[in-house]
Amino acid sequence: MSSTFKLVFAVYLLPLFLDFCRGSIVGVCYGRNADDLPTPDKVAQLVQLHNIKYLRIYDSNIQVLKAFANTGVELMVGVPNSDLLAFSQFQSNADSWLKNSILPYYPATKITYITVGLEVTESPDNASALVVPAMQNVLTALKKVGLHKRIKVSSTHSLGVLSRSFPPSAGAFNSSHAFFLKPMLEFLAENQSPFMIDLYPYYAYRDSPNNVSLDYALFESSSEIIDPNTGLLYTNMFDAQIDALYVALMALNFRTIRIMVTETGWPSKGSAKEKAATPDNAQKYNTNLIRHVINDSGTPAKPGEELDVYIFSLFNENRKPGLESERNWGLFYPDKTSVYNLDFTGKGAVDMTNSANGINSNGTTWCIASSKASEPDLQSAIDWACGPGNVDCSAIQPSQPCFEPDNLVSHASFAFNSYYQQNGASDVACSFGGNGIKVDKDPSYDNCIYLTIRGINKTAASNTSAIANTSSSTRTEACLWIASFFLMALISYILNLGNVLDASF
Secondary structure, three states: OHHHHHHHHHHHHHHHHHHHHHOOOEEEEOOOOOOOOOOHHHHHHHHHHOOOOEEEOOOOOHHHHHHOOOOOOEEEEEEOHHHHHHHHHOHHHHHHHHHHHHOOOOOOOEEEEEEEEEOHHHOOOOOHHHHHHHHHHHHHHHHHOOOOOOOEEEEEEEHHHEEEOOOHHHOEEOHHHHHHHHHHHHHHHHHOOOEEEEOOHHHHHHHOOOOOOHHHHOOOOOOOEEOOOOOOEEOOHHHHHHHHHHHHHHHOOOOOOOEEEEEEOOOOOOOOOOOOOOHHHHHHHHHHHHHHHHOOOEOOOOEOOOOEEEEEOOEOOOOOOOOHHHHOOOOEOOOOOEOOOOOOOOOOOOOOEOOOOOEOOOOOOEEEEOOOOOHHHHHHHHHHHHOOOOOOOHHHOOOOOOOOOOOHHHHHHHHHHHHHHHOOOOHHHHOHHHOEEEEOEOOOEOOEOOOOOEOOOOOOOOOOOOOOOHHHHHHHHHHHHHHHHHHHHHHHHHHHHHHHHHHHO
16 A cells, blocks of 8 residues: 555656756747748648747647647647637536547647636727636636646736836736736636736837837846845846736735746837847847746846746738737748747857966957946845856855955956856846956966856866756756655555565465
8 A cells, every 4th residue: 555655646746746847948929810821730840840849829720739749849729818708608618619629639739738818908808807717617627527737727918917017026916907817816826827928028128218228128238227125136128027027926925826928029020110120139039038048047036936938929920910010020931931040949159168277369258347346336246146147156155266365356256257158258248237347368367267158067166067056956956856756656666566466476
């Protein structure tokens, strides 16, 4: 009985273990509001060719579900706003939809999420009151067939659900949506489903360029914005918007609900007044976004927190109404050629190695602290780099290679350079509020080795340790522990089963 219990318990933990060890993911939204797109089977080939593992669709189109069977791509499917009334009124409607539109293709087609409703607070027909009843009926339908643990139910929202998003510490939900948000949040918390949000820093910049800098919207800010209430430093709008949402959730005492970004991106073309809509800016935003997510950087308020993100969109969609940019969010043209190059691994050009001491001859640069910077500014920058910045600062601790000389300029220089090299040695990564300076002479000394852009996989203090942020290390240790437990339970069960069989003969 004991061995059987261990096995059952281990099997129960296995899906949780796999999900926990997965880390943050980047998916893509597959919108189909166009009349010139390739067939779903061709799309499935394209998605696999570019190693895209997660895809969001906005309905449950049969041809799409068939096309992605046995591909390994995980799908998020949707119940459109037009179906909310039927789904909310009668359980039988949700049951029939699941039976006819989902079950015939599952599990060959890996469906992991069902979104019920799309940004309903922005919908002109005000379908908000229908969302939670529809979600509940979809969940009940899933429970009837035993899939409620494997397929999560949620709904997507625009940032308009917040009445305030700046500063992040003042984030709050719009009180006019309280009548449906509170029961929705209770539903999400009870069923361990994510709060799904669509975030677009592009619109914030386009509509208010005098208040939002382009670099801040593109993850390339040359300065930090300080939250006056928390002192946290923000280098990009994406993090600030996410933290505003975290604060809004915590204000309502929903601390365990995780956030998932179901749409974000940048258009590659726009009308005359949309000058920021260019292929270069779209590539910058999505490249920086992917790197930020894959590294499990988290946000200033939630460092190391995993965050799943879906980029909008797979294709340019020529039937979308509105300004020119609305039809040009795609990563690919309808002929399946890339609008711009995009690395979904998040690695980009950050393959780094250490260099020898002395002046370099290959264009290598380092980032050090300005001797003119004030001590409070340096201390604040060190705290940020070694915390939310995910820099390994163990080398500047007492008795370590870079502790001496024991002063803020020296310690800050090491921390600044590590952050600079880990983030592609870009100019903005050496800003630190104007307290960082780029130099072309290697500041390494004695056994204190400063990173260069060719060695992210080695620490600055030695050439043997891998750089990893605290959250990744903790998750790795936990994954190893759970894997060991599962393996031991399985071995124990097999050995006990063998003893039983031997005794029976």
